[in-house]
C-alpha cells in the first residue's frame with residue numbers, strides 16, 4: 001500500500017514537472033501583501049494575456065533561502081527577484097539570462113524605458129536584469145498661498161526672499177487674527193530644512209551626491225556647513241517651528257493643518273490628498289495651500305532630491321531558457337506586455353467596469369473598488385509610468401502631479417551603494433545628526449567643523465564607507 005502510494009506520488013510529480021516544462025510560466029518574487037487567490041484580480045489578467053498557466057509565488061520571508069532551495073532542487077523559476085547586492089554573484093554563477101541579447105523581442109519595454117532606466121538593468125555593463133521603473137520624485141514643500149496674498153508677498157524665489165516670507169509669516173499676523181500665533185515653517189528633524197539645503201546644492205545627511213565628477217557625502221559636505229550658517233539665522237530669529245527637532249509622527253502636519261505654520265516640509269500627499277485637504281478646510285475654509293518651488297541659492301535651484309538609479313525591484317530570467325526559445329519567448333512577452341497600455345491597465349488598474357471606467361477619450365476614471373488593489377507592485381514587475389498612473393488615479397490633483405513630473409531634481413545615488421559589513425552606519429548617522437543639530441542650534445561652534453569631520457571619518461569609520469562607495473560607483477559607471 002505504502003509502495004503504491006509513493007509510486008503514485010512519483011507519477012504525479014513526473015506529470016507535474018512535465019506539464020511545468022510544457023506551458024506554465026513560473027514567477028518567484030520577494031514581497032508581502034499578496035491577496036488570496038479569490039481576491040486577486042491582477043493575476044487573472046496576466047494569465048489571460050499570456051494564454052497559458054502562470055504560477056506566481058510571492059515569498060514574504062527568507063526569500064534568499066527559498067530561492068536557493070528552488071535552484072538547488074533543479075526547479076529554477078522562469079522569473080525571480082534578484083536582491084541587488086547579489087546580482088554580480090548571480091551573473092558569475094551563470095544563473096541569469098543575458099537579457100540584452102533579446103531586446104528585439106521586447107519593443108514596448110525598450111520604448112517605455114528611459115535611457116537611465118535601461119542602464120539600471122545592467123550588471124557590469126551588460127543587461128542581465130529587468131529593473132522595475134522607480135516612482136517619480138514627489139514634491140515635499142507646500143506653502144499657504146492665502147497668507148502670501150494677505151501680506152502682499154510673492155512666492156519666494158531666492159533664499160533672501162524665503163527668509164522674508166518666513167519672517168512675515170511669523171511676525172506680521174498672516175492669518176489676521178490679531179494674535180502672535182504663527183511661524184514660518186515646520187517639518188520633522190533636519191529634513192525640515194530641505195528647501196535651504198537644496199539652495200546650497202546639498203541635502204539631508206547620509207546622502208551620496210556627485211558634484212563635478214566627485215563623490216560627495218552630505219553629512220560632511222562643505223555646502224552643508226554653509227547651509228547651517230543660514231539655518232542658524234532662522235533659528236536665532238525664531239521664524240521656524242521651535243519644535244522642529246522634537247516633532248514626532250505627524251505632529252508637524254497637524255500644526256500646518258491647524259494654521260500654525262505657513263510652509264510645511266512633508267510629502268505633498270499629506271496636504272493634497274482629499275482626506276487631508278478635507279481636514280484642513282474643515283478647520284479653515286479659506287486655507288489655500290500650493291506647492292512651493294525650490295529657491296535659488298549659492299548651489300543653484302532644485303525642487304527636490306531624487307535617486308534616478310533606484311528601482312521598484314530587480315528581476316532575472318533563468319539562464320537555462322536560452323536553450324528553450326519557445327518558452328523564453330513567453331517570458332519575454334510577459335515583460336513586454338506589462339509595458340504596453342493594456343499590460344499597465346491589467347497589472348495596475350484591474351478590470352474595466354469593476355475597478356475603473358474609460359471616458360470618451362479613453363482615459364481611466366477610477367471606480368471605488370480600485371482602492372482595493374494595494375498589491376499591484378507584486379504583479380507589475382516593470383514598475384509603472386508613474387505620472388500618467390497618478391493622474392489617472394488622482395484626477396483631482398492633475399496640477400500637483402504635473403508639477404511633480406516637471407521638478408528639477410538633485411540626483412542622489414544611495415540605492416547603488418552597498419553598506420560595508422565592517423562599519424556601523426547607524427552609529428555614523430546618529431553621530432552626524434546629533435552634531436549637525438548642535439551646530440545649527442549654536443551648541444557647538446562651527447569653528448569645530450573640521451574636527452567633527454575628522455572624528456566621523458576616522459573614529460566612526462566613515463572613510464571606509466566612502467572608499468567602498470567610491471569604488472562601487474566607479475565600477476557601476478556613475479563615477480569616472
Ligand SMILES: [Ca+2]
Nearest residue numbers: 173177179181
Ligand atoms: Ca496670527
